[in-house]
Amino acid sequence: MINYLIRRLLYAIPILVGVNLLTFALFFVVNTPDNMARIHLGIKHVTPDAIAKWKHERGYDKPLMWNATAAGAQKAADTIFFEKSVRMFAFDFGRSDEGRNISYDIQTRMWPSLAIALPVFAIGLLVNITFAMLMAFFRATYIDFAGVVLCVAMMSISGLFYIIGGQYLISKLLHLTPISGFDGGLNAFKFVVLPVTIGVIGGIGAGSRWYRTIFLEEATRDYVRTARAKGLSELAVLFGHVLKNAMIPILTGAVVVIPLLFMGSLISESFFGIPGLGSYTIDAINAQDFAIVRAMVFLGSVLYIVGLILTDISYTLVDPRIRLE
Amino acid sequence: MMPFKLVLLWTDGLLWLLLALVGLYVWRVRRHEHLLQPWRRLSRSRSGVASAVILLAFVAVGVLDSLHFRLPLEKQAGGVVRHYSPEVLSVFDLLVGPLRKQPEKTYSAPFATQLYAKETIELPGGRQLRDYPRLKYGGAHLADPAGEQAGDIAATALEGGAWALVAGWGATLALVLWLARRRRISPGAAWSLVRHGRDEIPWRTFLGTVGMLILFACLAAAFSAKYHIFGTDKVGQDVFYLTLKSIRTGLMIGTLTTLVMLPFALLLGIMAGYFRGWVDDVIQYVYTTLNSIPGVLLIAAAVLILQVYMDSNQELFDTVAARADIRLLFLCIILGITSWTGLCRLLRGETLKLGEMEFVQAATAFGVGHFRIIARHILPNVMHIVLISIVLDFSGLVLAEAVLSYVGVGVDPTMQSWGNMINGARLEMAREPMVWWSLAAAFVFMFVLVLSANLFSDRVRDAFDPRMK
Numbered sequence: 001m002i003n004y005l006i007r008r009l010l011y012a013i014p015i016l017v018g019v020n021l022l023t024f025a026l027f028f029v030v031n032t033p034d035n036m037a038r039i040h041l042g043i044k045h046v047t048p049d050a051i052a053k054w055k056h057e058r059g060y061d062k063p064l065m066w067n068a069t070a071a072g073a074q075k076a077a078d079t080i081f082f083e084k085s086v087r088m089f090a091f092d093f094g095r096s097d098e099g100r101n102i103s104y105d106i107q108t109r110m111w112p113s114l115a116i117a118l119p120v121f122a123i124g125l126l127v128n129i130t131f132a133m134l135m136a137f138f139r140a141t142y143i144d145f146a147g148v149v150l151c152v153a154m155m156s157i158s159g160l161f162y163i164i165g166g167q168y169l170i171s172k173l174l175h176l177t178p179i180s181g182f183d184g185g186l187n188a189f190k191f192v193v194l195p196v197t198i199g200v201i202g203g204i205g206a207g208s209r210w211y212r213t214i215f216l217e218e219a220t221r222d223y224v225r226t227a228r229a230k231g232l233s234e235l236a237v238l239f240g241h242v243l244k245n246a247m248i249p250i251l252t253g254a255v256v257v258i259p260l261l262f263m264g265s266l267i268s269e270s271f272f273g274i275p276g277l278g279s280y281t282i283d284a285i286n287a288q289d290f291a292i293v294r295a296m297v298f299l300g301s302v303l304y305i306v307g308l309i310l311t312d313i314s315y316t317l318v319d320p321r322i323r324l325e
Numbered sequence: 326m327m328p329f330k331l332v333l334l335w336t337d338g339l340l341w342l343l344l345a346l347v348g349l350y351v352w353r354v355r356r357h358e359h360l361l362q363p364w365r366r367l368s369r370s371r372s373g374v375a376s377a378v379i380l381l382a383f384v385a386v387g388v389l390d391s392l393h394f395r396l397p398l399e400k401q402a403g404g405v406v407r408h409y410s411p412e413v414l415s416v417f418d419l420l421v422g423p424l425r426k427q428p429e430k431t432y433s434a435p436f437a438t439q440l441y442a443k444e445t446i447e448l449p450g451g452r453q454l455r456d457y458p459r460l461k462y463g464g465a466h467l468a469d470p471a472g473e474q475a476g477d478i479a480a481t482a483l484e485g486g487a488w489a490l491v492a493g494w495g496a497t498l499a500l501v502l503w504l505a506r507r508r509r510i511s512p513g514a515a516w517s518l519v520r521h522g523r524d525e526i527p528w529r530t531f532l533g534t535v536g537m538l539i540l541f542a543c544l545a546a547a548f549s550a551k552y553h554i555f556g557t558d559k560v561g562q563d564v565f566y567l568t569l570k571s572i573r574t575g576l577m578i579g580t581l582t583t584l585v586m587l588p589f590a591l592l593l594g595i596m597a598g599y600f601r602g603w604v605d606d607v608i609q610y611v612y613t614t615l616n617s618i619p620g621v622l623l624i625a626a627a628v629l630i631l632q633v634y635m636d637s638n639q640e641l642f643d644t645v646a647a648r649a650d651i652r653l654l655f656l657c658i659i660l661g662i663t664s665w666t667g668l669c670r671l672l673r674g675e676t677l678k679l680g681e682m683e684f685v686q687a688a689t690a691f692g693v694g695h696f697r698i699i700a701r702h703i704l705p706n707v708m709h710i711v712l713i714s715i716v717l718d719f720s721g722l723v724l725a726e727a728v729l730s731y732v733g734v735g736v737d738p739t740m741q742s743w744g745n746m747i748n749g750a751r752l753e754m755a756r757e758p759m760v761w762w763s764l765a766a767a768f769v770f771m772f773v774l775v776l777s778a779n780l781f782s783d784r785v786r787d788a789f790d791p792r793m794k
Contacts, residue, residue, distance in 0.1 A: 014610065015610070015613055015614050015617055018610070018611075018614035019614055019617060019618055022614070022618070023618075023626065026626055026627065026630055027626070027630070030630055030634075031629075031630040031633050031634070035633045035634070035637055036633070038633075038636075038637065039633055039636065152776065152779050152780065152783070153776060155779065156720065156772055156775040156776035156779050157768075157772060157775075158724050158727045158728070158743075158747070158768075158771060158775075159724075159728065160727055160728065160731060160747050161747075161764075161768055164747075164750070164751070164754065164764065168754065260619070263619065266621055266732060267728060267731065267732070281622065281625075282732055282733075285625045285629065285732060285733060285734060286733050288629055288632075288633075290629070293622065293625060293626050293629070294626075296619075296622055297618055297619070297622045297623065297626060300617075300618060300619035300622055301617040301618050301619075304616075304617040304618075304619070305617055
């Protein structure tokens with residue numbers, strides 16, 4: 001198991017190098033620092049001096065990958081590539097184009113993100129599996145059919161409408177929760193309820209339908225017929241046998257997103273004014289702050305790879321036949 | 326000299342290419358019974374037929390909206406060179422003429438006869454009055470809106486309904502005659518086949534859906550001549566017109582993305598599965614790397630960079646439409662880059678499996694070349710996966726457009742799209758009293774399109790996936 005994990009971590013390195021090179025190419029080669037400076041300083045009437053100053057303040061005036069004027073190891077180290085891209089491997093994200101410390105921002109902003117994303121994930125999983133189980137229990141009846149129709153209809157509605165509709169109904173008409181905002185400590189609860197509820201409801205359609213197909217596929221297997229022949233009740237069959245055996249496909253879809261929960265949700269955070277990483281990213285995109293976008297791309301890839309490794313580990317927990325070697 | 330100047334935008338060209346490919350596919354399917362079989366299965370399902378009819382209606386609007394041209398300016402400067410208006414129009418714009426040409430001053434509610442905001446009106450005697458002014462076009466034919474409007478709406482609805490009835494019966498008659506000719510039976514027999522639903526194809530569902538579309542079209546046409554049925558937006562444009570124009574954007578995102586990514590996914594997926602070894606390793610490395618970057622962020626990064634490029638090279642685009650079009654195309658490409666990995670992985674798996682099959686092994690033993698084996702034996706056997714994933718991806722892409730436009734990395738802000746409508750509606754919802762109609766219009770049209778796409782893709786999967794039988 002340890003050997004396997006070490007190997008997986010080693011495999012992750014070339015992938016992260018690839019991500020790093022790709023973002024480096026996108027942000028510094030396709031799109032030169034001169035262009036960035038021009039966007040920030042206004043398209044027209046920019047003096048070359050202003051551009052040079054902007055670049056110097058942010059360290060974008062160094063050579064791209066190879067500094068021929070420097071001495072020794074500095075030839076490779078005193079470059080944009082080393083300063084801005086290689087350092088990310090040590091999770092040193094540097095400063096944003098506005099001069100803020102990105103690592104500090106990430107540390108303070110990930111908690112509000114988690115306060116929304118974690119409940120949405122956990123409650124959503126529970127609700128979706130419950131609905132899917134109900135549909136599987138009533139399979140091939142009108143209840144099942146109505147459930148599927150409802151799921152397809154719900155997944156045909158854009159997530160934006162759930163948020164707008166929910167804000168309007170719960171906050172504006174019924175005045176149950178604040179429309180948007182966030183607060184620390186226990187006060188956070190009243191701000192979190194609405195985004196979480198909407199997040200869960202918005203995911204029901206696609207989620208329950210997906211789990212229903214998994215359960216139905218399992219429900220036609222031989223061991224299910226055997227269990228019924230033994231005289232087990234339908235509920236015992238569903239929870240004791242079908243759910244257990246459906247764990248592998250469920251985990252495949254669910255575990256990989258757990259680390260990504262840190263990143264928060266772009267849309268709902270910006271709608272509800274939550275100072276998390278999702279709204280941080282959106283603000284960076286709108287302000288064209290390339291340093292933050294670059295840092296978030298790298299962080300997202302790291303978390304995705306962690307998620308893949310966690311998925312493999314979770315397999316061994318639910319299925320003793322799987323050994324990681 | 327031509328009275329107008331044809332404009333072929335990049336996405337138009339790709340759409341025609343796509344239609345040509347579809348045509349080629351249809352021609353091939355019609356000549357091969359085994360390819361026809363799944364489509365027959367599909368045509369027997371009621372939800373499949375109904376959703377296909379609705380999707381075709383959307384496609385028709387999108388295609389009509391892709392025939393672009395520029396009209397000459399009315400005032401020509403003397404000289405040989407004709408000057409054309411910078412505004413790019415489409416055939417669809419001509420068909421719905423009044424919708425486009427009847428702007429109000431600002432917001433007005435659906436079926437309203439007055440503006441949504443109070444204004445100072447000059448009375449004939451020189452006095453001034455704060456009131457809701459009458460609209461320039463909406464309900465302008467009524468002398469006393471409060472008293473006459475209900476009656477006028479009823480009369481217009483009846484008129485539209487009557488047209489729909491005529492057109493509906495016309496469609497039924499055409500179907501019966503076509504069926505009679507095709508099956509070589511008498512029209513009477515064909516009629517009873519359709520009426521009692523005894524044919525294997527659910528004609529009653531077909532006619533019901535067509536009838537509803539006709540009814541909607543007739544009512545919309547009858548009312549649009551006199552009112553703004555979905556109201557007007559901030560600058561007084563008809564919201565119904567905007568949402569109809571958004572159809573093209575949604576369809577383009579949903580289909581061109583797949584068209585752009587398909588060659589890569591097919592080539593790389595099959596190569597990885599067929600050649601294995603280091604080829605497989607390299608391809609797997611590429612798609613794991615791309616996959617590990619969160620999709621929205623990669624799209625955001627790429628679109629930001631495109632924006633920078635377009636801002637620094639503004640002289641490349643002669644019209645606003647051309648500029649918006651390049652951005653749409655680029656969005657399709659970048660969405661394609663982030664979404665080809667799923668299909669590529671599926672194709673790799675299927676090709677790995679096919680490589681072990683006896684017919685492929687036999688072909689290899691006979692010394693058939695790699696290219697021929699892939700073209701003759703592998704490709705036809707993975708086409709069902711390609712088809713299913715094209716249809717399955719469509720609805721997700723249409724929804725993604727809305728989200729991306731909201732984030733600010735979607736289509737150009739000047740382009741009509743549901744995402745831009747929803748984005749604008751956010752501020753309108755905060756107004757008091759609330760402006761809800763552009764949101765409602767975007768919701769209804771998007772919901773109908775995505776719902777029918779979802780239903781259709783379910784039926785396609787049932788019909789084509791061999792495991793589903």
